[in-house]
Amino acid sequence: MAGMAAGAQAEVLPATASAQAAQAQLQAWRRDLHQHPELGGQETRTAAIVAGHLRALGLTPRTGIAGTGVAAVLKGGKPGPRLLIRADMDALPVAEETGLPFASTVRSSYRGQPVGVMHACGHDAHVAILMGVAQALVARKDTLPGEVMFVFQPSEEGPADPNEDFGAHRMLAEGLLNDFKPDAAFGLHVWAGLQVGQVGYKAGPLLASADEWLLTIDGKQTHGSRPWEGVDPITVGAQVLLGTQSMIARQINIAQTPVVLTAGQFNSGVRFNIIPDQANLVGTLRTFDPAVREDVIARFDRIASDYAHAAGATATLKVINQAPATINDVALAQRLRPALERAAGAANVVDMPLQTIAEDFSHFANTVPGFYFLVGATSEGIDPAKAPANHSPKFLLDEAALVNGMAAMLQVTTEFLEAGAH
Ligand SMILES: [Zn+2]
Ligand SMILES: [Zn+2]
The missing domain is CATH 3.30.70.360 (Alpha-Beta Plaits)
Structure with missing residues (x-):
């Protein structure tokens, strides 16, 4: 489970090749997380896996932020901008109906009701992708300009108690950025409404x-x-x-x-x-x-x-x-589009219409310029408009989205850092 040893033997590959090389590992991480989903505020096993991975990479993670949140900073070998990349870790009170061999059979209770627990929003993929991105960036840290904070956030889907502070807002309220002032924050979401291979984004408001x-x-x-x-x-x-x-x-x-x-x-x-x-x-x-x-x-x-x-x-x-609404910084989004095109192929970058769903990544994007994009999750041959949506008990992630998501995030990250802070 632990990542490759940092430095020495790690060959520095372009983003897409790095992601392809990590394919088996991404899949193993994601399947393990998928089989062991944890509701918001209870992501202790997930957080331990994340922290163990970051330590194995030679980083010094902070744990227990906003309950179960984990964050670590990678310092590159050259001066440059500071970037925050965030993945959310929580699962949903949904009883899985995918029939996958690694489907969740976990049961828990939510607001007093017995429930099944499932990564029905694909946050298992987000965790695996950011673990892969961290590993790839550590492998190239000597030549990397700037610093990157990896943020593994709990409770994106909201708290069990509606009166409690939670997730991104609570991480910020607990001083996540007291000693690290990023120039930008990046996040992604695997998305049933896009075909696998596609990447979707929009400058300005994207999510409600x-x-x-x-x-x-x-x-x-x-x-x-x-x-x-x-x-x-x-x-x-x-x-x-x-x-x-x-x-x-x-x-x-x-x-x-x-x-x-x-x-x-x-x-x-x-x-x-x-x-x-x-x-x-x-x-x-x-x-x-x-x-x-x-x-x-x-x-x-x-x-x-x-x-x-x-x-x-x-x-x-x-x-x-x-x-709050998730609003992509317009200048940043325009600047990063070529990087998305390099990772996904120009024809696969989709200009998204407004989405009336919401995402608490917006708290990061309200603090520093934010860039948030969607990664296609629906297999070829299935119409994304008819595929079970995120949150469905039948939500099915095409695991090629792991490699695509990692490649896209790694590409925008390295291009952002190498271009310097603007
Ligand atoms: Zn969700
Ligand atoms: Zn989600």
Whole structure:
């Protein structure tokens, strides 16, 4: 499991050749991690493997950051810029249905419910790829300009307790960058929506912000046959929900930037002929612009309180931010496109449309210029539009994505470092 000994016998290869040479090792790491997935905040085995690998490479990893996070800095032999590269380590409460020989059979509990655990988002691949990148960069460290911090992050998918700080934000809050100020941060994600061999990115906003919103409507309980004697929170909740959809269609410039506001839960009452005291709605808000996000939340709050007021009810809106929008630094993205093309082939670099999913890499990209790209994971012969998406119990990673992801990350990294800090 441990990497090759650093230095001496390691031949310095171009990025793609380095990644191809690491193919068997990447696959072994990834299959082992895949078979032993760990939920966010519980990545102790994964973190131990990562730290052991980094130590075997001659690095001195810091462990226990934000719970189970690991980070190590490689100092190149020449002066140059500082770069942070991040991989996320956590799995999801999903029972695997891929039928792979190394499929997960791990069971755990999540928010009080018994669950299967699966690397259904492909973070096993991210860990393997960054272990491979670290190994390849250590092999060429004597001629490497600058410094690289390898960050293995826990809990990208969010904490078990929604009130807890987690993941990238918590690593930064715990002082990850106190002694290391990067000039840029890179990250990648294996992606079922792209064919294996393809690499996707977009300058500017790529992924949405994600907020969980919780709306409570307090009315007054009464018999269902005499609504005038109470205040019906269900009707108010329905009006507020429709009001939010009208607000997005009529008040937001969706030609400038899209917004999605979805309710995933609407809970109220216990019986057909009793109007209850309270209704509870829970949902998610997605935006691509911090100012638009603030504006939509303010309008949502106004709609909720005004509809409630009109009915004699009260409304309380709570919004919990899970991740800001992931916005690629435009100059950096333009500068690195040729490197992606060299690694993947020009015809395989895809200009992505906006994706309404979210990613907490955005916290790094909000701290320093960020570059985040997607690595195709769906095998030839399967339509990526129909392939089981990330988070599906049938999410299937074509393992060629390991080599492709490592080659692309290594190429953008070495070109960034060799070009110097701009
Ligand atoms: Zn995910
Ligand atoms: Zn993910």
